[in-house]
Amino acid sequence: MNSQHKLHDVILKPAFFENKRQATLLRYLDADFIARFQQDIQQQRFSGIQFSEWQEEERHSDFDDRPVLRLPTHRAFHIVCCEVACNRLGEPALDPAKIASAGFVIRRESLVRIPLRNKEGDGFTQDIQEKKGVFNRLTLNQKSDGRTRGKPQFTQVKKQFGWILEDGEAIGWQHRGLLKDDPDLSRRLCRNGVLHRNKDQNTYSGEEIHPLHPLKIKDKQGKCRTLLFGYVPLGGFYYERQPEFSDDEAEEIDQLSTANLPWPFGYKSGVPTEGWNSDDGLQVNRGRPTVALATMLSQLVNRYHLGEENLPDNSGLQQACDRLDFYNPDLIFQMPVLPVSFFSSFSGVNEIFQQTLNAGTLSLQFVSAGLSLGQYLKDCFAQKENNPLVRWIADVEVLADSVGGIENLPQLPPLPNADGNGVLSYSLSVSESDAELLRQQLGARLRNLTLATTREIPLPKFGQGRQDTYRIIPFLRSLTDQGGEQITWADPLAQSDLFRVAASFDPMASRPSLIPMPSLKDLKRGMAKGASILTPGDTFALVNALKLKKGVSEDTVNIDTSVASTVQWICSFSLPVVTLVAMILLMIMVSLLNIIFFWMPWVKICLPFPSIPKGR
Template sequence: MVNHGVKLRGLRGPQNSPIAGLSGDAPTILRRLDENPIAGVLADLAKPGLQAIANSLVTQFTDPWRFYQPVHRVFHVALLEAVCDPFGADVDAFQPRLDPLKIDSAGLVLRRYTEDSQGNRLQQQEGWRSLENPANNNTVKLRGWIPLPDSALTQDPQPQRSVTRQFAITGRSANPPEIKTGRLELDRQLSVLQAVEAAYSEQVHPLFVAPPEVCEAIGKTVLYALIPLTSQELSAAENVTSAFGLDFVKSHLSEFLTATLPADIDTDRRDRRRQRPNQDTYEEILRQLSEEFELLKNLSTSRNLVNSLNRFSLFVGSDQRLAGNELKRAAQQLSEGTSPTLPAAWGVIDRATGEAIAQQVKAILDRRITLAIPQLNRFDELDRDYSVRAFIRVKSDDGCPPKLWWSPASNPFTIRRWYENTPVAPVQIALPDLIGTDLSKLTPNVTFAVPAGLFNAIDGMTLDDLLNGKKPSGGGPALDWICGFNIPIITICAFIVLNIFLQLLNFIFFWLPFIKICVPIPRSSSGGNAP
C-alpha cells in the first residue's frame, strides 16, 4: 500500500549529471523573471536534464535568501517531487515516482519564525491562522500570526477539513477522539487545549501536480506552487496587548497630575501643594487632557478619567472644586477660544489617586492605539524570517482516510521592501515630443464628473485666497459638469515640474546622480523615433 512510505522532497537532478542545488530534501525554489512564471517553469522542466532551470535556482543567488515581491516583477516558485519510499532508503532505485492519481490534495504553507527581544531568530514558528467558532455558526475569524506548538508543525494545517472528511469516509461521528490522562483536573484542562487547537486552521496555498507530459518527460511526479510574498489580508486579532507601560504613562503625564512629592506639600494647608502651574503650563495640561486623553468626549473611558481626577481638588478663588469637573470645564473654555482662569492653588494627589489617574490614562491610550492600528497586514514585518513547507494527502488502498506527508522546511528567507532595486529592466513610458508634434491632436482622453458645488468652489478659487486661508464661496449656477483632461500633456507638465524640484532639492540632498539617470538613444538613419 502506498501509505507505508511516501516522501515529499525537493526536486532531484539526474544521477549521472548532478546539478548544484538539486540534491537536498527541502523544497527547490526558483527565482523567475518571466511574465508568466508558471508557464516558463513548466516549459523548462520538460527540457532534457533539468539544465534549463539550473540558472534560476535561488541557491545561485544571495545568502541569506532575500526574496522579491511581485511588484518587482520577480516571482518565486517552489518545486517538489513525490516518491514512494517503502524501505526508508534514500536511493533512487528504491524510490519510484508516486502515481499522481494517488494524490488526494496538496498544499503549501508559509510560516514565520519567532524572535527574542533583541530580534534574534528563534526556532519556534508561527502560522497565519484562522479560528473557527462552532458556537457562532462556524464563523471564521482571521487571528494572524499565531505560534505553532512543535506538535502542530507536521499535523494537518486544516484539522476541521481533515476530521470532516475522515468521518464522512468511515461513517462515524465527526468528533475527533480526545486524549485522556485518567486525572479529572488534567483531563478538563487538556480537553480545553485540544478544542482550541482543533478550531485553528492554517492558511494553505495551492500546490499543483505538473501536467502529465511534464512528469513523463522527466520521469518524476512534480508539484509546483507560486510562493505568496504579498497579501492584502488583515489580521482581526488585537495587535496591541499592552501598548503603553504604566511607568511610561506616568512619565508622560504632567507632574501636576501625578502623585505629589512630600516636599511639595504645604506645611500649613496639607491639602494643597506648594507649587502650582503657570498659565502656559495650565493650558498645556488642558490641551493634553482634551486632545490626547479625550477628556471632553462622551466615552466611558473619559468619564472614568474625570472620576479619577475628582479624587483631588483645585482651589479657584475661595472655592474648592473637584479637579475632574473643573479641568473639564476649563478645557471646554480653552477649546472655544477662551483663556481659562488659573487655579489659585493645586490640591495634593496621594499615591492611590496618582495610580488611578495613570491607569485611566493608560486605558485611553491603549484604546486609541487599538483604533488607530486595529489590524496587522500579513507581511507588515518583512524583515522577519520566513520559510515554506509543502504537504500532500495520499489516498490509501484499503479505504482508510488519506494520509498526510510533509516535506522539510525551506531555508529561512526575508522579503525585500517594495522600493528596493529589481533585476528586471524598468518600465518605459513614452512621452510626446513638444517640438515638431501637432499637440492639437492630443485631445482630452480622461473625463471627471464634477458636482456643481465642487466646480464652483474651484472656479472661484484664487492663489491669494489660498494663501490668506480664505474659504471658497462656492456660489454659482447649480450645474454639474464633465471635465476632460489630456493625460499626456499633464504628464509632460508633471515631468517638467519634477525635474525643476529635483534640481532645487539637489542643493540639499545631492541626490541627482542616483535619483535620475538619462541615457541618450540614437535615432535610426530613417529619421524616425525608433532607436
Template sequence: MVGAATLHPAARRKAVAMLPRQPAHEICLRPLGGGDARNVIATSSARDFVEALFEDLQAADWRTRLTAMRGLRKGSDNVLELSLPTHRRFQLALFEAYCLQPGEPRLDPAKIRGSGLVLRRLAGSRHEAWYKRGKTVLGWQAVNLPDADPDPAKAAIHPANAALRSAIAARQGGGVQAPAESVHGLYPAPPEVCKAIGKTVLFAVIPVASGELEDRPGDAINYAALPAADQHEMIAHLSCFLKARPERDLPRAGQVLSKDWNVLSPETTVADPQLALIATFLYQMMAELDALGSGPAAARLLQVLAEIQLPTAEDQLGRPTATLDAASFVRRAAPILIAGEGNPQGHAMPLRWPAVDEATGQRLIEAAFACLTEQHAARIGPPEKFRDEQARYCVRGFLRAAGHDDCPDALVWSIESEPFRILPWWDGEGPGTTIALPDIARLKEVKPSVTFALPSSLANLLKGNMEDLAKGKGGTGGPGIDWLCSFSIPGITLCAFIVLNIFLSMLNIIFSWMMSIKVCIPIPKRQ
C-alpha cells in the same frame, strides 16, 4: 469457485488476513534535483513564469538553469529575501516525488490523490501557521503537530480515515470543528515536462502577499505597561497641563476666545509661546486623546480635570470670586481654538491655572495613557497576515498518495525550505514601471479624462481668493450650485511630476537621497 469480487466482505477480510503482508511502499518528496533546504525555492523574473519554468526543465541543462534561479537575494544576515509580485519577481517551490526503492523510480502521478504547500512563520523555536475554522480566520497560531494533516477534513476522504474520524467524533460527542491550516496549491507539472527529465515534478507559487485579516481586534498597545524608557518619552510628549505643575497665569487672560487667534500657526508659536502651550494642550485633548469623545477613558480624564478649578474673576485682593473647572474649559475652548468654530456665547480665557500636586499629576498621566490605549485599539484594525516585515517564514510541501485497498492514504511531507523574509513593497529590484508623459508641445491635445463632482460649498471655497485660502481665511459661502469639473490625468500627472522634482531638490539638502530616489538616464529622442 466463487470469484473474489463476489465474496462477502467478512469472508474477503479473512482471506486477505491469510495472505502474506505486502511491504509498505515508501514515498519521498524532496527538492527538485535533490539537495537540502536551500534547493526548495526558485525565483523567476519571466512574465509568464510558469511556462518559462516548464521550458527550462525541458532543456538539456535544466539543472544549471535551476541553480541560477536559487538564492538570488539574501540580506546582510544571510536570510533569503523574497520579492512581491509588484516587483515582477515570482517565487516557486519545486519538488519531486519518488519511490524509496533501488534506482529511486519516480512516483506514478496517478497515485497522488492530493497535494499542497503550507507556509509557516518562525517564532523563536516554534512554528506558527495561518489557521481557519470554517469561515472564521484564527490567524497565526502555534503548530503543535508539524507532521499532522494540515486539513483534518481532507484527511477523511478515504473510507478508512472517515470511519476512524467518525468514531472519534462520536466518542467526543461531536464538538467544535477542528481548525485547518491554510493550504496553497501544489500542482504536478505537465506529463511532457516530467517525461523530459524522468521525474514527477510538483510546483507551487509561494504566497508572499495577502489581504487576509484575522477575525479579532488588533493587539492594542497598553501605554500603562510600556517599558520605563518608553513611558518617559510619552510623558515628555504630554502637555504640561496634563502633569504636576506650579501655578501659572494664562495667556490673554479674560479675553474672549476667538478662532482668529490661529493658535496652531507657526507665527503664534513664535509670537506667543504661552498661548502655544494652551494650543498643544487643547489639540492633544481633542485629537490625540479624544477627550471630547464618548469613550470611558475620556470620561475618566475629564473627571480628573474637573477637580481643577480655574479662576475667571477675582476681587481686589486677588481672591477668586468665580471659577471654571478645567474639564469645562476644554469643552468650551477646544472647538473654538482648535476646530475653528464660532464663539457666540462669548467664552473667555480663565485667569490662572492653579498648582497641580504630584498625586493629581500622576492621575492625569494615567488617565491620558488610558485614552491613548483606547485610541490605539480603535485605529489599528485586525492583524494582517503579512504585517510584520521582519518576520521569517518557511514553506513545506506534502502529498497524499494512494495506498493498497482498504488502506488510508499516505501523507508524505517534504523537508521545509530555508527560512526567508518577504521584502516590503518599497524594496524591489525588478524592472520599474514606465509612465509616458506628454510632450510639452502636445499638451493642448490632451483631453480631460476624469471628472470630479464638487458640492457647492467646496466649489465656492476653491473659487475664492487663493491667497486667503492659503492663510486659512477662505469661505464656503456663495451660489448654491454644484459643479462637474473634468481634468486630464496626464496633465495632473505632469503637474505632480514637476512639483515632485521641486520638493525632491529642496529636501535633498536634508536627506541626501537624490542618488537613490531618482535615477535618470538619457535615451534617443523618439522619432
C-alpha cells in the same frame, strides 16, 4: 476480518532535475509564469536562469547569504516544485489518481534563547533535547562536565512558527511542533493514520496552506515522474485582535503621554526639586491659561477630541476634567480668624484652612462659577466646525512659532467663551491630587488609543528582521487502497532552503518601471479628459475662489460655502498635464532635498535611450 485501511506508502523528494537535495524554488519575471514553467519542464529546459543562477543574484541580505525572494509588486513570481513517488524499490512515480490533494505551508524559523537546568537542578528548564527534527540545540557556555555554573546558562533553540487562520481570519505566526498532523483542523488524524473530513465546518481554521498541482512527465531517460508545483504567495497581512502591553511597555507609554507636557501635567522639564508648590495650583487666571494648561488643552482637543460626543474612550479623562471647576475671582467669601484650638478638634483639617490660619481673615476663593473644564470642552465641541477653542489653539501656535516656542510668550491670550462670543473671565485652580489623576488618565488614554490603533493597522505577514527566515514544507494527502486518505509531510531533505522576503521598498529587489512622459505638443491636443474628480458643491465653491496671483488668502478661507449649490461638479484634467506637473514637483523636491542630504547620486540617473523602430 481486518477492517483497517492498508496504507500506500509514498515519499516526497526533490525534483529529479534539482542538483541539490532540496525542494526547488524557481523565479519568473513575467506574469505568464505558470505556462512558462510547464513549457520549461516539458521541453527539459533546465539550464535556464530560473532554475539555478537566480538565487546567486538575490543573496543581498544584510544579515546572511540567504536568497531574498521578491514580491509580486516587483513583478517577480516564484514557484516551488518537488517530486512524489512510491516508497518502493526504484521509487516509481505515484499515479496522480492516487493524490487526493497536495499543498505546502510556509514556516518562519527563528532562534529563541531559553535557560538551561544543570544536573543539580537550578530551576532552569532543559526539555528540548527530545524534539528532534524541528529544533536544533546549540548549547552556549557549557562546562566540559555538562553542567552550568555561576550565571544561568542559556540555549538557542531553532523554533518554527506557522501562519494560523481561525474561521478564515489570519491571527498571525504561532509556534508549531512536529510535522505529523494535518494543518486543517477540520480533519482528524486517527490512530491508524487515516484522515476523516469534517464536513460541518465551512470556514477554514488551522495553518494556512497553499495548493500544489500534479504534473506527470517523462525525463530524458524515459522514466515517468510525478511533479508537484505551486505558486508561492509572498503577500498577506493580519490584524492584532488582542494586543497586550508588557509592564515595561505600559510604563514607557505612560512616560510618553506626559513627556511633552510641562509640570504639573507632565514631566517635560522634570519634577521640581521642591515638589508640589502652591503656585502650581493656579492654571487659569482671569481667563489667561498657563503654558502647562494650554499645552494640555492642545493635546486633549487635537489628539483625543475630549468633549466630542460619542467617544466613550474619553470617559476617564472626562471625569477627571469634570472635577475641575472654574470660579469667579471677584467673588470672595471671607470669615474672621478663629483660634487654632477650634480647628485642632477636627481631624483632617482642610489644607487651605491650615495655610491661612495666621492671616487676618480666611478667604475661600473656590466659589464655583457653575462651569467645569469638562463641561467647557463639551460646550466648545457643540459648536461643531466653529469650535472657538480649536481656533484659539491655532492662533497660539502661530504666536509660539513667531517667538521660537510657547515658553517664550510673555503671556497667553485669554480663552474664548464656549459660544465664541468674547473671552473667558473665570479662573481655575487644581490640587496636587487632581494633577496626578490627570497624568494617570493621560497615560491610560494613550495606551487605549495605541491598542485601538494596533487593532486597525494591518501588520505584514513577512518581516525583514534578522530572525525573519522562512522555509517551504510540502505535504501530500494520498488515497489508500480502500479510498481513505493519509497525509505525508516532506522530510528536511525535501523541504526548501531557508530564504528571506524582500520589503516592497527594497532597492535591491526593485526592477525598472518605465513611465513614458508626454511631449510638450501633447498639452494642446484634444480636450481635458482623463483624470476626473467628483467635487461637492461647497468644495467646488472654495476651490473656484482661489486666485492664481493671490493664492490662498484669508478671504478665500473665510468664504461662505453654505450658500453653494448642492449640484456636484466633475472637474477633468488632461493626463499629459497631470504627468508633467507630477514630474516637475518631484524634481523640485529632489533638488531641494539634495541641498541638505546630497541624495541626487542615489535617486536620479539619466541615460540616453534610442528610439527603437518597431520590428527590429
